[in-house]
């Protein structure tokens with residue numbers, strides 16, 4: 001009677017057919033305002049819509065859980081994919097319900113960035129700082145994956161660990177000031193909003209709808225280089 005569905009990010013084009021069917025068949029559709037707005041064209045006129053923000057999410061989710069217990073079909077929509085930077089919200093849904101809840105994956109902003117920036121997942125580490133709690137283990141992991149020669153796709157944390165703070169942290173760890181960085185904003189364009197060095201990034205401001213790409217200094221071999229020579 002309750003399912004969490006990844007939607008977006010930012011556009012209905014990136015909602016799966018399964019997610020669309022669930023929203024269209026729901027009695028209750030809930031989520032953060034911006035995400036509910038994405039799926040609103042699919043929400044039946046008879047459905048109850050429960051929108052929320054950071055401050056009232058616990059109270060609003062308690063209402064949704066109540067509807068779920070009453071046997072109504074509830075869909076909680078998540079921005080992008082639930083499994084990237086969505087687990088704290090999922091935990092809140094499950095706490096409200098008192099049990100584990102089914103999830104339907106969505107398309108992540110990281111996937112959209114990978115597609116636009118032509119980045120191979122195999123060679124890339126995905127990190128989010130958009131979470132409550134201590135960021136230290138995530139910061140050191142970012143430092144280590146870049147040192148290990150991998151790409152990193154990074155969601156910053158508004159507003160205390162934004163792209164400029166990420167750059168400042170990495171420079172403090174001894175990464176080269178000339179290491180290239182890209183910031184993609186709203187992922188609405190074919191090209192990055194901004195490209196430059198870590199040193200330059202440490203002095204730039206971006207909106208909270210930004211995602212950061214740090215490419216490996218040396219691209220990995222594809223593994224096909226010697227094909228045809230044997």
Ligand SMILES: C[S@@+](CC[C@H](N)C(=O)[O-])C[C@H]1O[C@@H](n2cnc3c(N)ncnc32)[C@H](O)[C@@H]1O
Pocket residue numbers: 009010078079080081082083084085086107108109110130155156184185186187188208209210211
């Ligand atoms: C709480 S995280 C959720 C990420 C989401 N689960 C996903 O898979 O994309 C929200 C952050 O994702 C990033 N983000 C989501 N959609 C985006 C978009 N269309 N363009 C750029 N960044 C985006 C921004 O950094 C935003 O603050």
